[in-house]
Amino acid sequence: MPDRIEKVSAFVIEIPRDVPYLGPLREGEFVNRAGYIVRKGNRTLYPTKDRSVVLRIDTEKGLTGWGETYGIVAPEAVRAIVDDVLAPVLEGRDPAAPAVIHEDLYDLMRVRGFFGGFYGDALAAVDIALWDLLGKSLGVPVSTLLGGRRHDRIPAYVSGLPRATLAERVDFARDWQARGFNGFKFAAVVADEGAEAEIAALREGLGPRARIMADLHWKYTAPEAIRLIRRLEPHGLAFAEAPCAPEDIEGTTLVARSVGVPVALGEELRTVFEWLPRLERRAFGIGQPEMGRTGITEFARIGALCHAYNVEVMPHATIGVGIFMAASLQAASAQQKLPCHEYQHSIFDPNLRLTRPTGARHMACEAGFYVLPDGPGLGVEPSDELFTHAVA
Incomplete structure (x- = not known):
């Protein structure tokens, strides 16, 4: 009998760091109330802490697969996409076909223009976890x-x-x-x-x-x-x-x-x-x-x-x-x-x-x-x- 996905969970991880990414603050740079800085050199937003989104997929047979995605800015957006959009679709599916599931999830939002950004990041985390599950179930590395x-x-x-x-x-x-x-x-x-x-x-x-x-x-x-x-x-x-x-x-x-x-x-x-x-x-x-x-x-x-x-x-x-x-x-x-x-x-x-x-x-x-x-x-x-x- 095939295994089935039982639960999908997303976790926002936040880790303090002594020196901001790309080094100390330059003249005119400051930490805003949300903990971000804008680097003057390229006008881009960076956090003052390391942040990420970790994904866990549990199956009915007791296997666990782990994924992770880029989450340094607005990680709650990714978690919301996982909880509200992806998890309900994934529950009950056989996890043994990562590429097929990836294509199916991609199609869910294509007509709404969400073929990148936070939605794409959420798909990356799910995809990594599914490949991890497949490797564990077969006892071999992803490579x-x-x-x-x-x-x-x-x-x-x-x-x-x-x-x-x-x-x-x-x-x-x-x-x-x-x-x-x-x-x-x-x-x-x-x-x-x-x-x-x-x-x-x-x-x-x-x-x-x-x-x-x-x-x-x-x-x-x-x-x-x-x-x-x-x-x-x-x-x-x-x-x-x-x-x-x-x-x-x-x-x-x-x-x-x-x-x-x-x-x-x-x-x-x-x-x-x-x-x-x-x-x-x-x-x-x-x-x-x-x-x-x-x-x-x-x-x-x-x-x-x-x-x-x-x-x-x-x-x-x-x-x-x-x-x-x-x-x-x-x-x-x-x-x-x-x-x-x-x-x-x-x-x-x-x-x-x-x-x-x-x-x-x-x-x-x-x-x-x-x-x-x-x-x-x-x-x-x-x-x-x-x-x-x-x-x-």
């Missing part, structure tokens, strides 16, 4: 379900240098280099002396062999981005991430055709329908799917699409408790062209205590490489401590 694991270790690059001054950021990067990491990405929106000064100082401090990337955070028009990237190229820029507004496909395409380094993008794109027009225009050379927004089904489809266009996949990593990070490692390990995976050190390491392995080995990131968990499903599940951070 096996996706066709097999190509990589037991995945190269990692250090993302973000959250220090107040340029000299401190260079020293911070050198500390990570001493630990065995060779890739470093800086955020141009908090490069107070300018992106060119930032990369010049990092290149001098890290030496000629280090890979240095720049996240431009969708800040520039196409001509502005082209001029800036061309100034960064002589310093050995590895790639330029998110140069233009995400809706400016033609502008991003122009940048990609006008500079000598790859353009990277994708963290804000949730479905293959958003990826395809950008791939058709050759708007980027490096794809950065974010598991917390895509879920496993769309991540795998995006990876296959990138492979067909000969585009490398370097998955994005954002604020989370570790559930969708494990899912990203599982799905990424099945990709053929996988030069590296983003490593958010200020999130991954301190939050590792919030998950525990379902097998003998936990996930880790050491000496420049991610090590994957070896248990069934995602390979990790929430620890008891995680729910001490749940918001009622």
